[in-house]
Amino acid sequence: MKQRKHNEQAHEPLVHITKNAAMPFWKSSLIRVAAVVLAFLFCSLLAAVLINAKPVEFLQEFLKGNFGTNPMSANLRIWNLVKDTAILLCIALAVTPAFRMRFWNIGAEGQVLVSALASAAVVFYFGKYFDNVSSGWLLLLMLIASIAAGMIWAIIPAIFKALWNTNETLFTLMMNYVATFFVAYCLVKWTPDGSSVLGELKAGYLPRVGHDYLLLVLIILITTVFMFVYLYYSKHGYEISVVGESQRTACYIGINVKKVIVRTMALSGALCGLTGFLLVSALDHSVTTTSVGGRGFTAIIVSWLAKFNPFLMIISAFLLVFLSKGASQLATTFRVSFAFPDIVTGIVIFFVIGCEFFIRYKVHFRFARKRAGAREAAGAAAGTQGAPGELPAEAEGKAAVIPDKGGKLK
Amino acid sequence: MFRKILSLCLAVMMVAGLALAASGCTSGAGTGTADKDFKLGVILLHDESSTYDKNFIVAVEEAQKALGLSNSQVILKKGIPEGNECYEAAKDLVAEGCKVIFADSFGHEDYMIKAAKEFKDVQFCHATGTKAHTEKLDNYHNAFASIYEGRYLAGIAAGLKLKAMMEADSTIVPKIGYVGAFTYAEVISGYSSFYLGVKEIVPEVTMDVQFTGSWYDETLERNAANALINGGCVLISQHADSMGAPSACEDKGVPNVSYNGSTASTCPNTFIVSSRIDWAPYVKYICEQTMNGKKIDTDWTGTIGTGSVKLTELGSKAPAEGTQAIIDQYKAELVAGTRHVFDTSKFTVGGQNLTSYMADVDTDAAYTPDTEVVKDGYFHESEFRSAPYFDLKIDGITRLNENFG
Numbered sequence: 001m002k003q004r005k006h007n008e009q010a011h012e013p014l015v016h017i018t019k020n021a022a023m024p025f026w027k028s029s030l031i032r033v034a035a036v037v038l039a040f041l042f043c044s045l046l047a048a049v050l051i052n053a054k055p056v057e058f059l060q061e062f063l064k065g066n067f068g069t070n071p072m073s074a075n076l077r078i079w080n081l082v083k084d085t086a087i088l089l090c091i092a093l094a095v096t097p098a099f100r101m102r103f104w105n106i107g108a109e110g111q112v113l114v115s116a117l118a119s120a121a122v123v124f125y126f127g128k129y130f131d132n133v134s135s136g137w138l139l140l141l142m143l144i145a146s147i148a149a150g151m152i153w154a155i156i157p158a159i160f161k162a163l164w165n166t167n168e169t170l171f172t173l174m175m176n177y178v179a180t181f182f183v184a185y186c187l188v189k190w191t192p193d194g195s196s197v198l199g200e201l202k203a204g205y206l207p208r209v210g211h212d213y214l215l216l217v218l219i220i221l222i223t224t225v226f227m228f229v230y231l232y233y234s235k236h237g238y239e240i241s242v243v244g245e246s247q248r249t250a251c252y253i254g255i256n257v258k259k260v261i262v263r264t265m266a267l268s269g270a271l272c273g274l275t276g277f278l279l280v281s282a283l284d285h286s287v288t289t290t291s292v293g294g295r296g297f298t299a300i301i302v303s304w305l306a307k308f309n310p311f312l313m314i315i316s317a318f319l320l321v322f323l324s325k326g327a328s329q330l331a332t333t334f335r336v337s338f339a340f341p342d343i344v345t346g347i348v349i350f351f352v353i354g355c356e357f358f359i360r361y362k363v364h365f366r367f368a369r370k371r372a373g374a375r376e377a378a379g380a381a382a383g384t385q386g387a388p389g390e391l392p393a394e395a396e397g398k399a400a401v402i403p404d405k406g407g408k409l410k
Numbered sequence: 411m412f413r414k415i416l417s418l419c420l421a422v423m424m425v426a427g428l429a430l431a432a433s434g435c436t437s438g439a440g441t442g443t444a445d446k447d448f449k450l451g452v453i454l455l456h457d458e459s460s461t462y463d464k465n466f467i468v469a470v471e472e473a474q475k476a477l478g479l480s481n482s483q484v485i486l487k488k489g490i491p492e493g494n495e496c497y498e499a500a501k502d503l504v505a506e507g508c509k510v511i512f513a514d515s516f517g518h519e520d521y522m523i524k525a526a527k528e529f530k531d532v533q534f535c536h537a538t539g540t541k542a543h544t545e546k547l548d549n550y551h552n553a554f555a556s557i558y559e560g561r562y563l564a565g566i567a568a569g570l571k572l573k574a575m576m577e578a579d580s581t582i583v584p585k586i587g588y589v590g591a592f593t594y595a596e597v598i599s600g601y602s603s604f605y606l607g608v609k610e611i612v613p614e615v616t617m618d619v620q621f622t623g624s625w626y627d628e629t630l631e632r633n634a635a636n637a638l639i640n641g642g643c644v645l646i647s648q649h650a651d652s653m654g655a656p657s658a659c660e661d662k663g664v665p666n667v668s669y670n671g672s673t674a675s676t677c678p679n680t681f682i683v684s685s686r687i688d689w690a691p692y693v694k695y696i697c698e699q700t701m702n703g704k705k706i707d708t709d710w711t712g713t714i715g716t717g718s719v720k721l722t723e724l725g726s727k728a729p730a731e732g733t734q735a736i737i738d739q740y741k742a743e744l745v746a747g748t749r750h751v752f753d754t755s756k757f758t759v760g761g762q763n764l765t766s767y768m769a770d771v772d773t774d775a776a777y778t779p780d781t782e783v784v785k786d787g788y789f790h791e792s793e794f795r796s797a798p799y800f801d802l803k804i805d806g807i808t809r810l811n812e813n814f815g
Contacts, residue, residue: 073505200520
């Protein structure tokens, strides 16, 4: 090595990376689709090796898991697919405003959980005063309690961030554990037999419109549209973007950064509150420490994958739910551990996030350069660094390592 | 680059097309006899990584083998939380054509009942639940096993060991320890029967109980066992799912009676015996009853007689001489009904012999005692419903703490 001559060829590394100029949308989309497809191929290969499932069976099971095996199961599974996508989407919508502000709120899990607890508490203490199981007043009370609880859980770290610049990631993460144990505590108080199983509550049911889950899906769709308009076409949305880009710029143009931080987190908390309310009133009619089941963390990935765009989140939420349902069916059919769906989901997310690298950066190989000629080489070496408005690639890595499952408690 | 991606996409689409075509073919085929149509669905809280659920999975597989069912006739749904997901899973299993659906966790109960009300022609069976006898549905059933009989026999083995230790060293004070998960009937019934087993052999024995407040916490269970050993307990047993207590005993050379399965391989020097519930007889029973169009008991209690309560092989080093023969003798008496674990002449509560006790058998919000469970000279555990309800504080047992969750 030391004896190497000082000529241009010797300085040239085998591989080097430069920042890519903005890529046309069709091209970046194609790369992303290719990444998903590649990930599926890789997973089917893994399934073939690990559980002896032929690639055809792999695809079959994925489709069965999501779309059913007969008319009755198709009806059930497709509705479940839609409903689970909607719930995940709702939590993703909740974390998005804060993320656009670069406030790394990973506390959605806890915010949704306390909101669910608040709704359940309202039914537990006041449900008996209402004759109708779908009493509008009771539902309104539940909604208010849930939103208030979610907001409180979100505002606490926001105030600490605004006033004392504490680390919001750690703070919101810790708040998740507080929420879990708070739920555990309440369950002990509410169940004198010591079982900590609240069971199905007998009031506070969201009215049934057409189908059990239709109203829930509609509410979340309306919320999605609202969030899109709020983030892209409102003054608040603009302020969030400016604070996210540069707090100093925001100060300079007269935006009250502290106020924006607290206000945005309050909105995040309120949306988590809505999700918690929907979980209790439309689905579980109860609360346990695992009511949210890690979806508060999965939602972070949903939001990131969609580049914080509410409409694109429908696609990313669908992808993740589709994956987990398909892989679960595979695990059921082949009688393997329930860790398998997690592995498949993890691999696909890894590929999808990994492909962003090829969208943002260009990889140059020495042998390719020789053919391309010296002129282009000179141009690529002078590639620009960190275009403004681009999100840092390492931040994306951060989202990817967040554990999929929250506090696992029995 | 573009061309490469395009060709890749096309290749994948072709594979997908093939798969669709194949799935279309298979769904058309498959007609068979009545038995071939039978399907069992099982809803499990976790997967085999939990000892609790593994016990059920092993039982289902055993029953499946005994009945000669294929894998496609027994659908296991793992990792189903105690919420709406359980109801969804039950409905899904109905859609898959299951005739019997079995759920394994206490919190699944309400959602199983909800599904049972909706699908009247499908049988729903639930382990450890308490509501079947009050819901009065034709197609919803509870099941448990009289594990207290197993613990009693394990207590006999422990008593023999304790007696041998006392004969070898006259300074030993007969005090034993018990690590429990939560302070509720299932655990209380378990340690009381264990204690009565030991007391049968060593009448002057006393027992300390330490609760951890968790079904599975290795550190807490280990610490609790160590605290009991330091407090003078010369023999330990436990009712929690981790290896914490047995391995603490192995480290300190204190004999241990285990639960849920043998710990002989990790604790060769101190393992005496272990009791466990074997669910295979129940799973077999519900399948056979359904296949033959017969009714399933509303509350089914597996006993040592039905093979639902089992003792493992004795450890190779720790148990006293002749333990197996004595256990077999007691077991025969229990099966014959000439001996009862909770015989009221064998224990006292607050210095008094028990003559009457109202237990909370019918679950209600206020936990009101509703049923007289003492008659014919013994406490009738697991008879008025399958889940345990013995929750008395009997003399000789000291609760060092209480933990409801």
